[in-house]
Amino acid sequence: MMAHALSNMLDHLRNGRALAGKQDIAQVAAILGHDAGGAIRLGDDCAAIPDGDGYLLLASEGFQDSFVRSMPWFAGYCGVMVNVSDIAAMGGRPVAVVDALWSDTSEAAAMILTGLHDGARTYGVPVVGGHTNRRSTHNSLSVAILGRARHLLTSFDARPGEILIAAIDLRGRWHDPHPFWDASSALCGTGEATRLRGDLDLLPGIAEAGLSRAAKDISMAGLLGTALMLAECSGIGMTITLDDIPRPDDAPMERWLSAFPSYGYLLTARPEDAEAVMARFHGRDIAASVIGQCDSTQRLDVMWNGAKETFWDLAQVPLMGCAP
DSSP, X not given: OHHHHHXXXXXXXXXXXXXXXXXXXXXXXXXXXXXXXXXXXXXXXXXXXXXXXXXXXXXXXXXXXXXXXXXXXXXXHHHHHHHHHHHHHTTEEEEEEEEEEEXXXXXXXXXXXXXXXXXXXXXXXXXXXXXXXXXXXSOEEEEEEEEEESSOOBSSOOOTTOXXXXXXXXXXXXXXXXXXXXXXXXXXXXXXXXHHHXXXXXXXXXXXXXXXXXXXXXXXXXXXXXXXXXXXXXXXXEEEEGGGSOOOTTOOHHHHHTOEESSEEEEEEOGGXXXXXXXXXXXXXXXXXXXXXXXXXXXXXXXXXXXXXXXXETTTSOSSSOOO
C-alpha cells in the first residue's frame, strides 16, 4: 500500500509544471551559456562574480501576470523576499534591489510598489532604481538584486558522503490558492520584522564558519525538485527520507513537497558538522533536520514508511542541463 502511494505521489510531482519549468532552463542555457565565458557557472541561485576578497552576487526574479494581477501587494513583497533568499542561499548578504514594473492603472502600480517598499523595509534592502511603465496593457513585475559574499555556498559543491539538511520556518500559513508557505509577510510592519534579517544571516554565518559549502533555497520546484537541481549541478545522487523532512502537522505530504516556503533551505555538510549546522537554526526556532545522504549514483531516491523509489535518474534524463 505505501509503495503504491509513494509511486503515485512521485509520479504526480515528477510530471508537474514545476519541474517542467526547470527543464526549460536547459534550452536557455544552451543558447546563453557561452556568454559567461566559463567564469560564471550557470544553474546556481545567483551569479557569483569574483570581486576582491569575495564575490558580488547578482540575481533576478520575474512574476507571472496572473499572480501580479491577483495579489499585487504580495507580488511586490515577494519581489524582495525571494531575491534575498537567493542571496542567502549563496552565503551572501543583500546590498540593493532594482525593479521593472509594467501596470495598466496607477492604482495597480501603487499596490505593487507598496508591497515592494514594504518588503524592502522589512528586509533592510533599499530599492535604488529600475524601470516603470504605468501605461501598459498588463501588470508584470521583475526584481533584480545585488549582494556580496565572503565565502560561497553553491549548487556545485555537494559531495558524496555528505548529509543533506533541510531548514524550514514552519511558523507560517498557506497563501492560497498558490503553493506559497508564507512565514514572512505577517511580520511586515511589526516589531518582529527584524527577526527575518537575523534568520537569513544564518546562511552566510554557516558559510564563513566552514560548516557547509553547498546550499540551495527551496524554490517553486518544491523540496524534491530543489534537491534534484542541487544533485545535478554537483554531479551526485541523494537518498531522501520523507518522514524526516520538517513539516507542519496539518500539511499533507504531497502538498508540502510542492510548497514554496518563504524560508526554506537545503544544505549539505560533513556528518561531523551536522549538529553544529542544525543548532544554528534551532537557536532561532527554525526547524532543521537531516533528511538524506549524498552518494555518487546520480539518482534521487526517495524513502517513505519503508517504501523506496527512484524519483529521477539524472544519468538518464538531465533536468536543467547544468551538470559539471
